[in-house]
Amino acid sequence: MSSLLVRPRIRPRVAVVLVYTAAMCMNGLDSTIVNPALFTIAGDFGQPVSAANTVETAFLVALALALPVAGWLGDRFGTKRIFLTSLAAFTLASAVCGLAQNLATLVVARGVQGLAGGLLTPVGMTLLFRAFEPHERARLGKVLIVPTALMPALGPPLGGLLTEHLTWHWLFFVNVPIGTAAVLLGVFGLREHVEGSAGPFDRTGFLLVTPALGLLTYALGFGPSQGWGRPAVAISAVLGGMLLVAAVLHQLRSVQPLLRLRLFRDRAYGTASALAGVTAAGLMGVLFVFPLLYQAALGASALDAGLSVFPEAIGLMFASQVVDRLLPRIGPRRLVVPALLLAALVFAALALPGVAEHAWSVRALMFAIGLVLGTAVLTVQLAGFETLAPPDMGNAMGLFQIVRTLGGAAGIAVCAALVGGAGHGAGPVDPGPFRIAVWATAGLVALGALPALRLPKDPPQPPPFNDVQEGAGAQDPAPKVA
Template identity: 80%
Template sequence: MIRPRIRPTVAVVLVYTAAMCMNGLDSTIVNPALFTIAGDFGRPLSAANTVETAFLIALALALPVAGWAGDRFGTKRVFLGALAVFTLASAGCGLSQDLPSLVAARAVQGLAGGLLTPVGMTLLFRTFPPHRRASLAKVLIVPTALMPALGPPLGGFLTAHLSWHWLFFVNVPIGTAAVLLGVVGLREHREEDPGAFDRTGFLLATPALGLLTYALGFGPSQGWSTPGVAISAVLGTGLLIATVVHQLRAPEPLLKLRLLADRVYGAASALAAVTAAGLMGVLFVFPLLYQAALGATALDAGLIVFPEAVGLMLASQVVDRLMPRLGPRLLTVPALVLAAGVFALLAVPQVSAQEWAVRALMFLIGLVLGTAVLTVQIAGFEGIAPPDMGHAMGLFTIVRTLGGALGIAACAAVIGGDAHSAADAGPYRVAICVTAGLVALGALVGLRLPSEAPAPPDFDDEAPTEPEPLAGGTTEEGQPVRG
């Protein structure tokens, strides 16, 4: 039987992009449909919000085990399994006839989505050697920037012209095609000795992330003193501290926190946290300011920040050309300084009142901050050994996710619970300045990045680019696998 030959590098890029686009869209596409979903099921909007609550908490619960699961069961198997479950759960969401079934299917989506991102990035970084990873910027940026930005307008369009069920049905053909392509084209990688499963670490880290995600996500809207939010915050923080203590002492930890001692990876992880906090914070607070200062609608406020995604897309086209010439440090630090200045300009009343100026500044945020973020994401893993790549990706994703949630929570705390008029928009502007300070702090951390781009590996390290076994037991050249 003749099977189609697909280059593993091509297959992993296509499958990863399809899966992450689905995951990225689903993080925001449901938001504009929550009111319609609540009306269809005859439930209040607060009850419909559990659709997003279930997704976010379930996603956080899956993150701690992603690295170990990929090493133990194989990155291909775990990634395609998670993608298949995500696709089936999407169909389940679309077929739901009541709110409990929709929430349950959405939670399954979140669990699968929590595995997709770190395991998918592990697949990418194990396929491409360090000196070729700059070219991945074009791949990484689409699901992380464009898809979440397209989510709200696409969700509103599908809900208005078809039905909210199609928010989930669109995933089914894409996910099915991606799974089939992955079965044929992806290489399997499994660590020979992934270590014993850290049950104590799992029992500490999983509820810690779930509780903190709940508190940070719903504290701003429900109030930090609300019993559920306050208890979640206290318990989550306590469990997080216990997790850190245990992970540093455990001989085979679930989360290898010692990886943060690596100068470059540690700096990259810290940068991921502060830049995610700054970016998510400004994208949260500025639409509120825009509505308060100019009386814009929620749709206008959402569209005004869309040029940020366009800037990110452009940044992805230049990072691979600039990094070999400038190096990670020189490419990151000036970009973060410039981004902090652009953030601060958004807090100036005369600037925020001008639509053209805001769109231009949002585009610049995407361009300069995107350049820094992509550089950090690619260069940060240069010194990570292949056996640790899965754990490093999982930890990096957790740090970035918590950083974004903290940024939103910090801005919400500065704004307070009351709406502010155009004459009293000061809290919004202060919150934007906070995000500018976070990005400026990132510039200081960026000084720890290497000054030179990753060099091509020695010949002996080029194993990933040699003819590789594909499904069906043949190499890329069509020769049978022996032994």
């Protein structure tokens, strides 16, 4: 009885869902909440806006740097330990960001946030997927969609509200109570899982992959705005590409690689990873370029343009309900292929002449994008890991996030290249280049229907009765305890 008073009894599955949701909401919110405050931050520190942009640069590049090692760290030291350590570091860095009295301190603390955030997503998803059998994961759509859709969409309006009515410091302080509570809940409620299969650390792979992702993230993120010919961007792109090629060759030859690229040979996982990159490119591209088209066609303000895409997040919330009901009945292939084709049509409709001039048409189409494409994205994310063995889960999550991150950055870069210098000169703005860029994203999404034909046809099935008896399908599957 006394032990119950010391250690609260928390169902492991409930703890996993609550801690994961809290951590990912913080991470998703922080990816966009700072953007509206950059002018204010620059003014407070007496710095130009270009210098304040390093706040976001540090976060994005650091996040990319952490992704390659997430799977190895989780397998080697335990998913609970790495997840909670990352969450604690993210929370502490948020407090330091809020207390920062100069730009240098803010940039360094923001970089720590990015490193911790890069570990949180793949390790957190590993925790979540290991707590549920494949046939049960359709229910996770409601859990996955909140931090990945709603929080990034709420970031800009919440950031503007806090900056205007309080101070920009509160953009970071809001994480402290949430993160502290999540860490405490995780300490008592999460089960440790040490896979025990992680071999010696692949130093060569680390020294190739990590700078490659960091340099490519920088180039793709800042090439469109600063110019691809700028020395820092051009060198980053070329050097990052060369390192990435060398990293791939090393990973394929290594006996114990940092990233198990051979996992892509698994039909379901390889297809899902490719689709993750394509859909991220299409979605991030259209969310980048359509607000520009909206302003070019209507002369709308930046705030109006930002709010015009918000219904997409609402559609994504409804998509979780669709996946929950349809995936167990019709299977991944029958759900994803029609969803991608329909999403491509909706994307294309956004760029039709006359559509952007009607606010409610835009809102309806944005809602449809969230609903239809969100259904495909969630299904791919759930179905891609169905056939993977437990020892591969951590590494697979890291690879999946890398592909999705690079796909989204590439989609934005392609759209920015198609737009070119439109809208920067004097006189009326020609919406033509913006429409072409939106149609390009529609083509990307439509092409995704071809690899989607390789997804499993049948819904995920419960494990055999004997496995259930042995604990494989138990309510709270018992992992290896460290």
